[in-house]
Amino acid sequence: MSIDKDNSSSDINFTSSHLKISLDKSTFQIKRAQSLQNIEKFWTEQAKNLVWNKYWDKTLEWNPPFAKWFVGGLVNASINCLDKHINSEIKNKAAIIWEGENGENITLTYYQLYQKVNQFSNALKNLGIRKGDRVTIYLPMVPELPIAILACSRIGAIHNVIFSGFSSTALVDRINDAKSKIIITADGGFRRGNIIELKKIVDEAIINTPSIQNVIVLRRTGNHIEMRGKDVWWHEIIQNQSSYCEPELIESIHPLFILYTSGTTGKPKGVVHSTGGYLTHIYSTAKWVFDFNQQDIFFCTADIGWITGHSYIVYAPLMHGVTEILYEGTADYPHPDRYWSFIEKYGITILYTTPTALRMYMRYGNEIPNSFNLSTLRLLGTVGEPINPEVWMWYFTIIGKEKCPIVDTWWQTETGGIMISHCTGIDIMPMKPGSAMFPVPGVDLAVVNEEGNTLPQNQKGYLVIRKPWPGMLMTLWEDDGKYKNNYWKFQNYYYFTGDYAIIDDELYFWLLGRSDDVIKISGHRLGTIELESTFISHESVAEAAVTSKPDRIKGESIIAFLVLKKDFVESDQLRKEIIEHIRNNIGAIATPNEVYFVDRLPKTRSGKIMRRLLKSVVSGLTIGDTTTLEDGTSIKEIQKIYNDLNDIIKNK
Numbered sequence: 001m002s003i004d005k006d007n008s009s010s011d012i013n014f015t016s017s018h019l020k021i022s023l024d025k026s027t028f029q030i031k032r033a034q035s036l037q038n039i040e041k042f043w044t045e046q047a048k049n050l051v052w053n054k055y056w057d058k059t060l061e062w063n064p065p066f067a068k069w070f071v072g073g074l075v076n077a078s079i080n081c082l083d084k085h086i087n088s089e090i091k092n093k094a095a096i097i098w099e100g101e102n103g104e105n106i107t108l109t110y111y112q113l114y115q116k117v118n119q120f121s122n123a124l125k126n127l128g129i130r131k132g133d134r135v136t137i138y139l140p141m142v143p144e145l146p147i148a149i150l151a152c153s154r155i156g157a158i159h160n161v162i163f164s165g166f167s168s169t170a171l172v173d174r175i176n177d178a179k180s181k182i183i184i185t186a187d188g189g190f191r192r193g194n195i196i197e198l199k200k201i202v203d204e205a206i207i208n209t210p211s212i213q214n215v216i217v218l219r220r221t222g223n224h225i226e227m228r229g230k231d232v233w234w235h236e237i238i239q240n241q242s243s244y245c246e247p248e249l250i251e252s253i254h255p256l257f258i259l260y261t262s263g264t265t266g267k268p269k270g271v272v273h274s275t276g277g278y279l280t281h282i283y284s285t286a287k288w289v290f291d292f293n294q295q296d297i298f299f300c301t302a303d304i305g306w307i308t309g310h311s312y313i314v315y316a317p318l319m320h321g322v323t324e325i326l327y328e329g330t331a332d333y334p335h336p337d338r339y340w341s342f343i344e345k346y347g348i349t350i351l352y353t354t355p356t357a358l359r360m361y362m363r364y365g366n367e368i369p370n371s372f373n374l375s376t377l378r379l380l381g382t383v384g385e386p387i388n389p390e391v392w393m394w395y396f397t398i399i400g401k402e403k404c405p406i407v408d409t410w411w412q413t414e415t416g417g418i419m420i421s422h423c424t425g426i427d428i429m430p431m432k433p434g435s436a437m438f439p440v441p442g443v444d445l446a447v448v449n450e451e452g453n454t455l456p457q458n459q460k461g462y463l464v465i466r467k468p469w470p471g472m473l474m475t476l477w478e479d480d481g482k483y484k485n486n487y488w489k490f491q492n493y494y495y496f497t498g499d500y501a502i503i504d505d506e507l508y509f510w511l512l513g514r515s516d517d518v519i520k521i522s523g524h525r526l527g528t529i530e531l532e533s534t535f536i537s538h539e540s541v542a543e544a545a546v547t548s549k550p551d552r553i554k555g556e557s558i559i560a561f562l563v564l565k566k567d568f569v570e571s572d573q574l575r576k577e578i579i580e581h582i583r584n585n586i587g588a589i590a591t592p593n594e595v596y597f598v599d600r601l602p603k604t605r606s607g608k609i610m611r612r613l614l615k616s617v618v619s620g621l622t623i624g625d626t627t628t629l630e631d632g633t634s635i636k637e638i639q640k641i642y643n644d645l646n647d648i649i650k651n652k
């Protein structure tokens with residue numbers, strides 16, 4: 001493995017300075033440089049790897065900040081994932097090997113998956129769903145989840161998957177914004193040995209969602225549920241449906257899906273992805289990053305409710321005809337060995353997971369992974385948050401036995417697919433633990449200052465994308481204005497990622513976390529303002545300020561400062577109630593770690609919450625060189641607020 005260990009500094013400090021020449025001349029850098037000379041030409045070549053019903057007339061229509069890729073082209077995602085394989089040797093190969101939390105197994109071959117998707121497509125049509133209609137999917141990690149997604153794509157319905165850990169309030173917001181006609185759910189889902197009553201959550205939600213005409217219910221747990229007027233059973237509506245459904249002809253620029261994600265404003269944003277551009281991006285990046293081959297057994301541990309699951313569980317691996325593992329449960333239940341035991345059991349060749357999961361496993365020591373045969377692994381990936389160099393090293397040595405390259409993939413819900421990564425399918429490059437390495441071919445990334453000017457190497461700044469890319473979001477659902485304001489604040493239409501980054505001497509990219517009010521808890525994205533609004537919606541809370549602090553396992557944890565309304569008195573009981581309120585209104589992932597009651601929030605004279613100061617206080621940092629703020633708030637005032645908050649925290 002070509003990594004260069006610089007023993008002169010510390011054990012985990014890798015450099016590759018003596019490989020500089022080979023870096024510049026590597027196949028990868030040459031390919032990347034060529035791709036950037038003419039991105040349209042480059043992506044035209046990549047798009048030809050897909051099955052098109054009709055080729056496009058124009059590769060890119062760029063009316064900043066709106067990009068349309070492969071205009072005039074017709075393409076269907078389900079044809080690319082299924083139909084294209086069923087007349088090939090892949091037809092009877094396992095597409096999905098599913099393992100339930102309680103050890104049940106189901107294997108679906110490409111042909112079986114194709115039939116099930118066709119049947120369910122017909123069932124959806126029978127319920128009146130047509131091209132362009134929105135379908136909300138709220139299912140646990142069971143095979144019916146990708147089946148429902150692929151069925152939507154087959155008939156041109158726009159899917160809107162909602163993570164099954166979200167609450168009924170979260171469902172209401174998203175369903176109403178998308179105006180979905182149907183919601184697909186289950187009688188329940190298994191989580192750590194308990195049943196999550198998904199149908200009950202849906203029943204509560206749909207009282208407030210007038211657009212919903214039907215609820216499709218999958219029988220999963222056998223849990224008793226009440227079937228009401230709009231409810232239909234999955235197994236009943238597929239009965240007597242033909243196992244062939246003519247796929248719709250879908251324009252390349254037709255939305256494939258909406259996926260809601262948190263941002264810097266109160267409400268989640270409905271990120272809209274196209275069909276042709278998105279599929280081209282994820283097909284290409286899957287090949288470059290994972291170097292898929294026909295012997296691979298791929299295990300992506302994400303939940304399909306997030307973008308990683310959409311792109312690299314549902315669409316890209318199936319387009320490549322790969323066998324993949326779908327797992328219903330959590331990494332450490334019933335034992336903290338799930339991923340390692342699956343690697344041995346199924347002969348997994350590629351593991352794609354999160355730094356949070358790795359940190360959790362690391363805590364249990366090396367004995368557990370060492371007790372399994374992990375020798376089938378050939379590649380290891382991470383996603384969703386920065387990976388600490390020591391975790392990277394553990395992954396590389398203990399799991400990969402120093403023979404598997406690591407792909408630390410940086411991207412976002414909005415980018416659709418991977419943007420920065422080690423591209424092992426093009427070239428194995430010298431690795432630096434903690435760096436995501438280089439932008440993939442065909443994407444142009446830079447680090448800029450506040451004014452949008454490109455910064456020299458080794459200077460921390462804002463990560464931007466300088467040219468449109470095919471996986472790029474089209475807009476925010478029915479809100480072009482918000483789309484413009486959120487992402488396009490820089491000159492020359494540079495896309496604002498919200499992340500800080502540095503590019504080092506050898507052009508390696510280092511991601512340094514969010515620069516905005518977005519936090520990442522176990523790799524899940526939450527907005528501090530969204531959290532604050534939810535705190536304030538509790539009857540006792542007058543004002544709220546939310547920040548995060550580093551967490552050894554979860555990456556970050558949520559800390560809240562609350563001012564109570566005058567009729568309420570602080571107590572542990574009230575704190576518990578408020579925490580429960582957050583769980584019920586967003587979901588368990590938003591559970592705050594610490595909640596402090598304060599008399600007033602740290603604000604500037606002009607009324608802005610001092611977020612940097614909050615972060616310093618909770619992280620135990622000094623406030624540093626904070627000069628007088630523009631609105632006249634003096635360092636003395638800031639220092640006093642800082643001291644007061646510190647006292648509160650220390651006294652708890």
Ligand code: PRX
Pocket residue numbers: 261307308382383384385386387408409410411412413414436497498499511512513514520523524525
């Ligand atoms: O801050 C970056 C972080 O996750 C954000 C995007 O979150 P989301 O839309 O939920 O998508 C996550 C899965 C693609 C980014 O703005 N992030 C993602 N991957 C990495 C990362 N931070 C550092 N290193 C990564 N590899």
